[in-house]
Amino acid sequence: MLAPSPVPAFQASDPRNGVLGDQLARAFLQQLTQDERKRLKASRRSNSYSFDDDAPTDESDAVEQIVVQDEANCPETAHVPVPADLAAVAVMVARAIEAEPGLLRRLRREAPVIALATHIADLVVPVRMIAEKCLFRPDTKVVELSAGRVRELTHRHAALFICDGIGRDARPEKGNEVIGSALHVRVPIVGIAPDPKRQLPRDLMRSAEHRIALPSLDEAGLALVVEAVVGAPPTRRIDPDLLRMIDVADLPVAFRRTASPDDCIEALERVIAAKADYLDEGSALEELDGYGEAKVWGLAASADLQAYRAGRLTWAEFDHRGLLLSGPPGVGKTSFARALAKSARVPLVATSVAEWNSADYLSGTLQAIRKVFAQAKAQAPCILFIDELDGISDRGQIRGEYVQYWFQIVNLFLELLAGVEERPGVVVVAATNHPEKIDPAVKRAGRLDREIAIARPDTEALARIFRHHLGREVLPASPMLPLALAARGMTGADVEAFVRRAKGTARRTGRAVTLEDVLGEIRQGRHPLPPGTRHRFAIHEAGHAVVSHVLGFGKLVALSLHDSGGQACLELATDGAATLHELEAAMASLLAGRIAEEIEFGTGSIGAGFGPASDLAMATEIARDIELTYGLGRLGNVYVEAAATDMHLISGLLPAVAERLRHASDRARDILMNRRLSLQAIACELEETGYVSHEGIDRVLTSNGMLIARKAATSIEEVR
Structure with a gap:
């Protein structure tokens, strides 16, 4: 059982981090530990081999018999680890409940109606598990209304309505009949969805007395999760920049082979840092050439983001909230977003309209859009980069049978884009090859109200781009101007490819790169002027x-x-x-x-x-x-x-x-x-x-x- 342990000094010193009020979170984790212990015991009984005559045996597997005998001789460990992702969700649910005065008592004594927002679909199932195990009295049977089991309800039950936002039924018009019946029986009802307002039944939302949402996992909450996994809280702190980038799915990956609490923090930092490689690798915006006006905008945005993080600038004063980048393929629109994030030292949340549209149903596409905005909000301050924005059609040009389909997508995107005050610290940068296909409403004030076209780099910019990709150690005394002139009209992506191939040619022949190697890649058989x-x-x-x-x-x-x-x-x-x-x-x-x-x-x-x-x-x-x-x-x-x-x-x-x-x-x-x-x-x-x-x-x-x-x-x- 997860016993209460002293609060680490680095956590208790700050009452804002929630540690001093995490009694409910510890109780939830204790309940999960008890359930995990029961599960392990049951698993051992069902899977173990016995050498008694009455038990099933497999004497032909001598190796398994050795393992079974070894397990029987091992003492039972005092600590039973809780799955890291489930522990994290338990902490977040507990904190959401505690933020509503009297809600815990009502869940156990009365019949409240609650709408709980998970923000992302991946958390719906673990939140449901926590709700079933921890929210209600021990003798309460939990019934899932979304499965149509309303006739089973009595006063001894509690009801859940679960919606991950992906299926065709994820809309307010569905499920109102079962909600009406459940309200008549007067049992606790908890609706769980990424975006309850758009995905739960309308009548559930109309009757909801409490609308709560999962909070982000802070340092104190992470310490509770580590304690639930390995039995003790960590003594070292985690980089705050990395802490904001944690996804619940990162925790099982990081904690899989950790032995001590501090090992957990170290492993988690490695996993998150791998996701944020642009913060350590690649170039900052200050080092890049060929961006012109976009670079000026980006450097100003970077300075503002750093001031915002330091508390010197309020979000209301922030004037670099949205940018639409246009230009031909290869001019470095994606590289711009990565470089901007590195210069500002903030996370980069990258997505694309093609990724949104890869979902099977309209509801899946809408959920993908909501998820990425929720992720950006959780990691703020950050850069939200949206590629291929022209994939979202201009409503004025939509015709045919898919009008309603695209209207819903465009309208949701505009709604999330316009909610700038609801996502403080999120700078949205979108990219397109076809700015003329963008819905005019996207470019209105308060959305992507600044549009900058990135042209192909001129000769001087190309020369600097060649030097950047070659590095200072390769051809240090050679002028880059001949390369830039030969590559006239090409892009930074082309330059990167030329240099990479030239280096490969030199490496395979066991010699240093020459200017002729790069020129050969640029010209591809084309001859210079006579x-x-x-x-x-x-x-x-x-x-x-x-x-x-x-x-x-x-x-x-x-x-x-x-x-x-x-x-x-x-x-x-x-x-x-x-x-x-x-x-x-x-x-x-x-x-x-x-x-x-x-x-x-x-x-x-x-x-x-x-x-x-x-x-x-x-x-x-x-x-x-x-x-x-x-x-x-x-x-x-x-x-x-x-x-x-x-x-x-x-x-x-x-x-x-x-x-x-x-x-x-x-x-x-x-x-x-x-x-x-x-x-x-x-x-x-x-x-x-x-x-x-x-x-x-x-x-x-x-x-x-x-x-x-x-x-x-x-x-x-x-x-x-």
């Missing part, structure tokens, strides 16, 4: 840089050369405040690449007009809009809807557009001829390195401008 083509592309991109810089229109981010061509990252923002002067500057900047080729090589390539997204196409579109929609052309102050055939149907339009493009080309040519040294200098650096940043462009243009000015001053002096 020298002549590379030189032409460098001149082309340098032309954009020079003209854009001189005209002062747009933001030139960088120039780069990659295996399939070149790119000038030039942001030309033509918003409603743009003027004709700025539009003409934009056209000159776009056409400058081809003009630079004509100056240096005598002719331009077709690349400037290669497709609808080419330089020439964008410049032509601007010239057309000047004439048709902006009211700045020959037609005057009019607006004409643009169409693909307008160039031919509207008289004089095509010549007007062509004239504007010629003027822009001439303007670019004049600039480049006057700054040919700058054009060649930028092209030379771009050709050598494959990448020139905004700062590098400014440096070259500034130095060459000073050189030109000195030459001009010298010429003037010579004339004098």
Whole structure:
């Protein structure tokens, strides 16, 4: 029998931890110990072999006879261990009962109606077992109403209505007849379900005088569980961060082969730490690149979470409660959530809509959603990460026979998402590849009211991502820029795969990783640009840089050369405040690449007009809009809807557009001829390195401008 033992000093010092009021929990555990002792004795009698003539024997199994004889010679141990998960549930049920004044007496003397929320379906069965063994008087027979056994009820009975929330009958419309009959007999009625309001009969909830819920297992409660399992409470404390992550299912796994109370705590820490490997392994958000605005949001959320944990910030003041991450596959949406949890040092509760929808029935899907929110609430403060959010349909787009099915799923999700005050400390981060498929209500204030798109990383971010995955010890002196340029347009997930495969190749051949190994994985047989083509592309991109810089229109981010061509990252923002002067500057900047080729090589390539997204196409579109929609052309102050055939149907339009493009080309040519040294200098650096940043462009243009000015001053002096 589980005898009362002294409260450990580290528990008794804090009256808030519930130890001083755990008399009922100890009584429940004592009852479980007695039942376990009876079960073990019965099991030994039924399974043991006897050497008496009257008992069944199996003399052919000599080994079993040795074991039986050895068991007979062993003294009976004083302590009988209680199953760890059942002990934990007993403590939680006892505390829920004690929190309601007078409820224990009423259960044993009167006929109260109680609704007990377990939050998750996995705890429904153990709670039922505790209710049958501990809640009612010893001579009370417990009848389960959900099995339809209401006719057996008399005043000597107690009734349970059990619902795990998974079956088709898990809704308020079911079971009201048996509840009515049980109420007439006047017996104690306890309804047990993860979410009683939505899963227990309506009449049970209407008549419930007590609505209670299982509390989380704190350090004092864990000490009681350890004592029930091994016979004594622990003397060492458990990390509070890990304590919040305990699931009842972790306890049997951790305590399976433990001999002492402190061994139990140590084993439990190992089991939970394995679930929270992201807290020790992987990267924190501060170490990751390529997330842009999402990283800024995440670092702010991390700081707020740490302040919230320390009590310096209230949940009402917390302004980073929900985030919708969008972007193409592979940009690191899941990695972002793991890194955020590590930076904030809080648990990560990860799930996905696909996981929710894997249930057989609608009720199972609804229960899966409730379970993950309940788990997050129990582990708060934490990050709740929901992947593939577009799997929950937009109600405005749902059609056909599954309308009601999806409406229930979306409505429940919105309800849980909106209940932000009921889940303090839970930061919800959701991810999607298709933000346009998300129900607009999900993005409303108080839900996922911040949406950030993660773009594919640019060249500089890719270089840092390559360095991160290679580590500081591999190729420490090698520049990452060639790798980033070869991997242009790819994602962080691609980079991780390239590096992993390159390391595998080097390992199998017994040598260190080389830059060529990684480049080979990136290119997969694709060849780099031939020298002549590379030189032409460098001149082309340098032309954009020079003209854009001189005209002062747009933001030139960088120039780069990659295996399939070149790119000038030039942001030309033509918003409603743009003027004709700025539009003409934009056209000159776009056409400058081809003009630079004509100056240096005598002719331009077709690349400037290669497709609808080419330089020439964008410049032509601007010239057309000047004439048709902006009211700045020959037609005057009019607006004409643009169409693909307008160039031919509207008289004089095509010549007007062509004239504007010629003027822009001439303007670019004049600039480049006057700054040919700058054009060649930028092209030379771009050709050598494959990448020139905004700062590098400014440096070259500034130095060459000073050189030109000195030459001009010298010429003037010579004339004098």
